[in-house]
Amino acid sequence: MDLISLDPWWVTWLESGTLEGTRELEFGLVRLRHALGGIGYRPLDLTRKETWPPSDRWILLLAHPAFIATRFVRQALIEAIHLNDYIHLLPSQNTQFGQPPANYATGYHLERYIERIAQMQGGRDVQDLPRVDLEHTSNHNRACSLGGIAGLFFRGDNFELVRRNLEANAGNDPLSSILRNDSDILRSRLLIRGYCHDYGNYQAEDRSALLSMIPPEVESLVDIGGGQGLFASQVANSRNIRVALCEPSPVAASLARARGLFVYQQNFPDSIDTIAPWSPGDFQMVSMLDVLEHVGDPLNLLCAVHRVLKTSDRDVLESPKDNAAYLLLTVPNAGFWQCIEAIIAGRFAYESVGPWCITHRYFFTEKSLLELLQQAGFSVCIWSNEEQPIDQCFLEALQASGLPYDEENMKTASFHVLARINQ
Numbered sequence: 311m312d313l314i315s316l317d318p319w320w321v322t323w324l325e326s327g328t329l330e331g332t333r334e335l336e337f338g339l340v341r342l343r344h345a346l347g348g349i350g351y352r353p354l355d356l357t358r359k360e361t362w363p364p365s366d367r368w369i370l371l372l373a374h375p376a377f378i379a380t381r382f383v384r385q386a387l388i389e390a391i392h393l394n395d396y397i398h399l400l401p402s403q404n405t406q407f408g409q410p411p412a413n414y415a416t417g418y419h420l421e422r423y424i425e426r427i428a429q430m431q432g433g434r435d436v437q438d439l440p441r442v443d444l445e446h447t448s449n450h451n452r453a454c455s456l457g458g459i460a461g462l463f464f465r466g467d468n469f470e471l472v473r474r475n476l477e478a479n480a481g482n483d484p485l486s487s488i489l490r491n492d493s494d495i496l497r498s499r500l501l502i503r504g505y506c507h508d509y510g511n512y513q514a515e516d517r518s519a520l521l522s523m524i525p526p527e528v529e530s531l532v533d534i535g536g537g538q539g540l541f542a543s544q545v546a547n548s549r550n551i552r553v554a555l556c557e558p559s560p561v562a563a564s565l566a567r568a569r570g571l572f573v574y575q576q577n578f579p580d581s582i583d584t585i586a587p588w589s590p591g592d593f594q595m596v597s598m599l600d601v602l603e604h605v606g607d608p609l610n611l612l613c614a615v616h617r618v619l620k621t622s623d624r625d626v627l628e629s630p631k632d633n634a635a636y637l638l639l640t641v642p643n644a645g646f647w648q649c650i651e652a653i654i655a656g657r658f659a660y661e662s663v664g665p666w667c668i669t670h671r672y673f674f675t676e677k678s679l680l681e682l683l684q685q686a687g688f689s690v691c692i693w694s695n696e697e698q699p700i701d702q703c704f705l706e707a708l709q710a711s712g713l714p715y716d717e718e719n720m721k722t723a724s725f726h727v728l729a730r731i732n733q
Contacts, residue, residue, distance in 0.1 A: 317347035319368035319387065319463070322354040324476070324484060327374035327510045328538065328561050333669050335376055338509070338662035345379035346370065346387075356477055365467035370400075372461040373485050376510035377402070378661060380421050382503035390463055396497050397464045397472075400504040404458025407500055412507070413698065415648045415664050415723065418657035424505045431502055459485040460506040509663040513537030513562050517599055518544050523638060523692055523728045524551075530593045532556060534615075535601035539566030539573070542597075546571070554593070593618065597638040600724075603670045612637075612686035619731050637688055639727040640696075644673035647700045647720040665723075679725060688729035695722040 321343075329335040343351065348370065368391060383400070390398045399405075403412040409427040414420045462485055464472060476484050514537060521544060524531070530552040533542040539555050539562075546553040556574040557563045563575035596615050602608050619635035642665045643649075649665055652658060660668045674682070683690065700721050708715050 317349060317384065317388075318391075319348050319370050320350045320352070321346055321348040321370045321372065322352055323372040323375050324354055324356075325374050326353065327376050328513060328565060329376050329510060330561055332559060334509075334662040334667065337660070337668040338378065339375055341662070342375060342377060342379055345381065345383055347384050356473065365465065365469075367466045368463065369466055369469060369472075370461055370463050371472065371485070373459065373483075373508075374510050376662070377460055377506040377508055378417070378420065378663075379506045380417070380424060382421070382424055383501075383506065386501045386504040387463055390499070390501060393499070396499050397462055397468065398504070399459050399498055399500045400461040400463065400506055401500055401502070402458050402460040402506050402508040404508055405460070405500075406457075414507075415646065416652045416657070416666060417659050417661055418652040418655060419648050420507060424503055427505065428502045457483045458508070459483070460508060461485070461504075463501070463504075512663050513559070514540045514565075516544075517541040517640075520597075520599070520638065520640070520726065521545065521548055523694075523726065524549065524595065525634070525636060525691075525728075527634060528595045528636065531595040531597060532593045533597045533599070535598060535604070536566070538562045539569050539571045541599060542566070542571050543569040594634070595619075595636045595638065599638070599640045600642065602639060602641050603667075603672050603674065606671055608672055608682060609685055612682065612688070616687045616731050620733065635731045636691070637683075637727075637729045637731070639679075639725070639729070641674050641679055641725045641727070642670075643675065643695075643719070643722045643724060645675045645716070645719045646723050647698075647704065648723075650720060651701070651704050674725070676719060676722070676725060679727070683727070683729055687732045689732055690727060690729050692726075692728040694726045696724040696726060697721045698723050 327335070329338075339351075349367075354371065368387075370387065386400075387398075390396070401407055401409075409430065412423065414423045462472065517540065520541070524545065528549075528551060531542075531545055532554045533539070533545075534556045536542050536555045536557055537559070539557070542553050542555045543566075545551055554572045554574065555563075555566050556576070557566060558576060560575060563573045566573050596619060598615075602611070605611050615637060619637070644665070646665060658666065660666050662668060680690065695718075698721060700717065705717075
């Protein structure tokens with residue numbers, strides 16, 4: 311049997327990342343092992359002398375394990391084994407090498423995106439990179455532009471060289487440091503089809519675009535399921551608002567506290583009545599950004615939020631504006647065109663993130679979400695859609711089929727909703 315067919319490489323990573331202990335990462339690791347193959351998985355401890363692997367083995371060193379790899383990656387690694395004197399780089403959406411912005415939401419569309427960027431590279435599966443010389447600015451800039459590397463693939467006899475570079479360049483993007491130091495010893499190649507999607511930082515996404523949806527009279531807000539607290543801290547920094555965070559992940563809660571936030575760190579149930587000692591009127595606003603789809607009983611949760619927000623009837627009569635209470639939601643659209651196209655192609659598959667995240671328990675369309683809010687006692691103040699244009703070829707195929715479809719709904723990736731409680 312061909313040795314290469316046995317996937318003779320170890321897979322290791324520098325750190326577990328902020329998703330350690332989450333269902334998303336647990337599921338993602340299973341999928342990653344299936345996609346990458348390899349003969350062993352283990353974290354890399356730079357503080358002690360590693361005695362593995364043998365010099366004739368290969369190492370795939372990842373920045374962290376929170377990556378989505380496609381069926382293309384293993385074949386790219388097998389082909390790379392034939393070039394011993396190279397260090398091979400796996401790009402991610404954070405690596406700038408001339409690719410278009412990442413616009414995929416499903417695994418099916420991730421594969422199509424990789425095929426597209428390979429075609430943009432003239433059909434090549436690899437891109438040779440220049441040797442890096444720190445004395446020449448252009449080369450240095452070239453190296454810096456290749457940040458966000460997903461992984462490095464190299465022979466075991468180069469392990470000490472790589473480890474020495476990593477120890478000397480600990481930082482936010484340590485893998486890219488290999489391009490700025492001893493890289494004159496090894497030539498480097500970017501494996502285009504080795505592209506992996508990085509979801510390690512998804513709990514800290516920038517949601518600043520939602521700040522404008524917060525009414526000016528709001529003076530207190532609790533963000534439920536707010537991850538590392540980026541949105542909550544943005545609210546606190548941009549407005550004179552008392553802010554708290556409710557987050558089940560201990561790692562994310564710790565990072566949120568480091569931002570100066572007050573955090574309720576609990577595994578909240580579908581009802582928030584037992585999360586914290588909140589009384590009606592403690593907060594004027596509750597935000598739940600990409601949370602509702604994760605719970606087992608969304609209606610029960612929304613009703614509990616209504617009870618937390620509701621103030622006394624007397625207060626409302628005396629000062630209706632000051633005692634208004636709001637709910638801010640973002641919810642993925644189950645009818646998004648990429649979801650529909652992938653299902654038509656027979657390619658439904660759960661992922662660690664995205665509209666088909668493994669932790670999603672409910673799926674919503676505009677109609678079903680609106681009905682749910684009404685049942686829980688909320689009235690919509692603002693409804694906006696985060697949109698992405700429908701692929702022209704898919705749209706033309708729909709039109710040719712003669713089947714009815716809602717184009718406005720299909721181009722909506724996510725619903726952004728500000729609702730007010732009905733007192």
